[in-house]
Amino acid sequence: MGPAPDAAAARIRVPATSANLGPAFDSAGIALSCHDVVAFDVLASGLEVEVSGAGAGELPTDGSHLVVRAFRAACDELAWTPSGLRVVAGNGIPQGRGMGSSAAAVVAGVLGAWALCPEVDGVDLDAVLRLTSDLEGHPDNVAPCLLGGATLSWVTDGVARADTLPVHDDVRPVVLVPDATLSTHVARGLLPDAVPHADAAFNAGRAALLTHALVRAPALLFEATEDRLHQRQRAAAMPASAQLLDRLRAAGHAAVVSGAGPSLLVLTRRHPDDPADDPAAAVGLRDVADLTPEGWSVLPLSVDLHGARVERAAQQVSSR
Secondary structure: OOEOOOOOOEEEEEEEEEEOOOOOOOOEEEEEEEEEEEEEEEEOOEEEEEEEEOOOOOOOOOOOOHHHHHHHHHHHHHOOOOOEEEEEEEEOOOOOOOOOHHHHHHHHHHHHHHHHOOOOOOOOHHHHHHHHHHHHOOOOOHHHHHHOOEEEEEEEOOEEEEEEEOOOOOEEEEEEEOOOOOOHHHHHHOOOOOOOHHHHHHHHHHHHHHHHHHHOOHHHHHHHOOOOOOOHHHHHHOHHHHHHHHHHHHOOOOEEEOOOOOOEEEEEEEOOOOOOOOOOOEEOHHHHHHHOOOOOEEEEOOEOOOOOEEEEOOEEEEOO
16 A cells, blocks of 8 residues: 555654653653654555564554554644554664653654644644643653753643753763563552652752753762652662662762663763763763673663654754
8 A cells, every 4th residue: 555646754763761860750851862763654545554673563553553643643633634644663762661662652653743744834842742741641751852952841731841951061871771671650650649848858959950960060960860759669660770770879870760760871971081972982881881780781872962853755854
């Protein structure tokens, strides 16, 4: 089944993300140089879904696929119904590991609809952020996926808002990925309904320090990533991650649970004598790798400063 004669193919490239960054629960996130690439075509009729890479053979290939559901939600928003749809997803983001795979799928689907809709001229970032946040349930992952870099996100009168932070060039994210997966829903279910005032005040101070450390003072990242609100409370669901987190922080590394876990994010710093564009040029990377157990993947990454990218009709444009 081929594309409709007037179809304009779209290709969406979306980055992995890590949310919370320790103390900034549900409000901070960072985009990472690990990507899904999703291609969309309007067909004369029907639905075709292909998945390769991470999740191939496990993710659905029908209308229940999250990219398709997000695409259709955006079509409803745009009051547009395509005759048929083909989705080809090449996934590089590990699934169910706390690296924003669901946020990436949602952003890709919504941007795919925006890119193909004949009544739309350009991407309305505010509308896309609002819709993707509604679909995902919160903006902390969709914001960096959409905008790139590090982001702060919040909700005002039920509407998601976000802004980017200029991340210091010396910040080097390293993600440690276990074989195990963890449902975000399960992880959230372990959080208490109330926390001590002292812990809330502690995290507020560390979250403020985190923004300063990311932007101007990476040497403060270890102290800036301390948390009392959510990581220890969810340790029972990922004991191996909790043990590794303790080992890394005892050795002085700015390690945090990546999103809901079970992956860990270590915010390392570039060695001053190493190239600025080399993700592996990080102080302490070898020690982090040595502390990481067998069976885990060590991924030295860069901060993705661009966020989601849209290619349409052979012309690439940024969503920003």
